[in-house]
C-alpha cells in the first residue's frame with residue numbers, strides 16, 4: 001500500500017515538475033525573444049507569443065491587420081524572433097543575388113510529403129539553386145511547343161468558348177456563374193497544359209475535375225496556421241514527423257492524394273517512355289536530369305504556386321472593374337479603339353498589351369490591390385546580425401514579406417492606396433511611377449528566390465482581362481455580397497457570381 005502511495009506521489013511530482021519546467025522554458029524563451037527584438041515596434045502579444053499570428057489567421061483578420069501594420073513603420077515584430085516589412089528596398093536587399101540570407105524553416109512547412117522536397121520547400125540554398133537551374137529553361141518556355149504565350153492563348157480560346165457555350169446570359173435568361181471557380185479552371189488548365197503538354201480538362205465543362213480546388217480550400221487554412229507555428233512544423237516535417245503518417249497519400253480516395261496519384265502516374269509513364277521526348281515542361285525537367293521524385297515534387301509545386309495566385313489576381317481585375325464604372329468604361333474604350341484600329345491580334349499578344357497604357361494601368365493596379373499573396377516567405381538574418389531600415393536585427397531573426405502592407409503603403413502608392421484607381425500609374429511623375437513599379441516588382445521575390453512562374457503569370461495577366469472584356473460584358477449578381485474572400489498565406493475566393501453577356505459596344 002505504502003508503495004502505491006509513493007508511486008502516486010512520484011507520478012504527480014513528475015507531472016508537476018514537467019509543468020513547472022514547461023512554464024520556466026516558455027517564460028525564458030518568450031523573454032529572450034522579446035529582449036532580442038525589444039527595440040522594434042509591433043503588437044505587444046506578438047513580441048512574446050505566436051498567438052497573435054495564429055489568432056489573426058483563425059479569426060480571418062489577415063487583410064486588415066497586415067495592412068494596418070503600416071502604422072508601426074517599415075519593420076514590425078509579428079511573432080517571437082519574426083519580423084515582416086512593407087519596405088520594398090529592405091526586401092530587395094535581403095533577396096539580392098549576393099545576399100547571405102537563407103530561407104527560414106517556414107518554407108519546409110509547405111511540404112506535402114515527408115520524403116519529397118521541391119524547389120519551393122528546399123531550405124538548403126545550394127540544393128535550391130541546383131533545382132532552380134534545372135527548372136529555369138522549362139519555366140522560361142524553352143521546352144514548350146510554340147512557347148509560353150501560345151500555351152496561354154490555347155486556354156484563353158477555350159475559356160471564351162466555354163463561356164459562350166454554357167454561361168452566356170441573355171435578356172430572357174440569367175445564367176449566373178461563379179467567376180471565382182471559372183478563373184481557377186482557366187489557370188489550372190494553363191499550368192497543367194504547360195507542365196504536361198495537355199490540360200487536365202477543367203475548361204471542358206468548367207468542373208474541378210481532380211478535386212484540387214476543393215482540397216486547397218480546406219488545406220490552405222490549416223497549412224497557413226501550421227507554417228507560422230514552429231512547434232507544429234517541428235512535429236510535422238522531420239523524417240519521422242506526423243506528415244509521414246498523416247500526410248496525403250496516393251492511396252487516398254479523395255483530396256490531394258488523388259491529384260498526387262494522377263501526377264505520379266503521368267510521370268511514371270514519362271520515365272517509362274523516355275525515348276519519346278515531349279515538348280513540355282515535364283519533358284524539359286526529365287531532359288535536364290531531374291529524378292522521378294524531383295519531377296513529382298516540381299509538378300505539384302507548379303500547380304500549387306501557379307493556380308490560385310494568378311486566378312485570384314484575374315478575378316480581382318474583373319471585380320474591381322465591375323465596381324469602378326469609370327475604369328470599366330475607360331478600359332472598354334481602349335479595347336474598342338485598339339480592335340478597330342487593328343492594333344491587336346486575337347488573342348492579344350503580350351507585346352501588344354504592353355503598348356496599351358490603360359490596359360497596363362489596370363493590370364498593375366489589380367496586381368497591387370488584388371494580389372493573392374499576403375505575407376510570409378521569411379529569410380534568416382545571417383550570423384552577426386544586420387541593420388535594415390535603421391533597425392538592428394540580431395542573427396537568426398526571421399524577416400519576411402508583408403505584401404499586403406507593401407501594396408497598401410501610402411508613401412509609395414499615395415494617400416488613396418486603399419482604393420482601386422488605375423490612373424495612379426498614368427497621372428503621376430516619372431519618379432513616382434518608377435517607385436511604384438519597383439515596389440510591385442519585389443512582390444515576386446528577388447534574386448535566386450524570384451517566382452519561377454513570373455513570366456507565365458504576367459502573360460496570363462496581360463491578356464485575360466482584355467480578352468474577357470473584348471468579348472463580353474460583366475455584371476455582379478449579388479451586389480450586397482459580390483464575393484466571399486478569405487485571406488491566409490494567400491487569398492481564397494468563393495461565390496463571386498457574375499452575369500456574362502455578349503459585349504455591347506453601343507454605349508462605349
Ligand code: HEM
Nearest residue numbers: 119120305306309310377443444445449451452453456457
Ligand atoms: C500573380 C501570380 C503570382 C505571384 C504573385 C507569385 C508570387 C510568388 C512569390 C512571392 C514567391 C516566393 C518568393 C520568395 O520565396 O521570396 C513565388 C515562388 C514561386 N512561384 Fe510564384 N507567383 C505567382 C504565379 C506563379 C505561377 C503562375 C507559377 C507557375 C507557373 C509560379 C511558380 C512559382 C514557383 C515554382 C516558386 C518557387 C520559386 C523558388 O523556389 O525559387 N508562380 N511566387
